[in-house]
Amino acid sequence: MIGKFAGRYSDDRRVLHDSQSCAKRCRVDQWHKVDGNALASIFAWAQHHLDQDLAIDLLASRAGMSRRTFIRRLEEATGMSPGDWLTQARVSRARELLEATQLPIEGIAVETGFGSAEALRHHFRQRIGTSPMRYRAAFQLPARAGAENC
Structure with a gap:
């Protein structure tokens, strides 16, 4: 008896299974690779759009996942909730800009x-653990040589 659609391999072959034999036949490591690729692409996209409202529903849609699956996969991959991941990404970008x-x-x-x-x-x-101004004072890269002559 064939069960419902279970997932995709990285070569896009569909895996059909019944619920009793899934554990024996499903290649979970390859599923995670597909999900990892989706998450990697959404992470990269989000890094370039941090200035926008990045709602969970938008990110999940861009990753081709349901909201619930996206949250679960992101937490598995990062150990953080989507909100925590987004805040961390924004703080990291702020550090770079500072x-x-x-x-x-x-x-x-x-x-x-x-x-x-x-x-x-x-x-x-x-x-x-410090203010942005103190961080900038401690870590700002020196100005390029000759830049003051421009």
């Missing part, structure tokens, strides 16, 4: 999707 640019804190907040300097400061301090 180190490499002269953008004001408000501009960095907008670029990273926090929306306000206050929200950026809150999440930055919570995750990094």
Whole structure:
């Protein structure tokens, strides 16, 4: 007896199974590879769109998963909830901008999707343990040689 559709292998072959023999015949490691590819592509896409409202439903849709499956797979892959992952990605991007640019804190907040300097400061301090300004003072890369002559 053939059960419902169970998943896809990385070469897009469909796996049909009945519920009693699934564990013997399903190649779970390859399923995770497919899900991992979907998550990797959504992670990369989200990194370039941090300034936008990245709702779970939008991310799940882009990954080709239901909301529930997306949340479960993301938590399996990262050990974080989608909200925590997104906040971490935004804080990481803020760190990069603080180190490499002269953008004001408000501009960095907008670029990273926090929306306000206050929200950026809150999440930055919570995750990094210091304020964005102190972080910038300690870790900003030196200006390029000759850049002051421009």
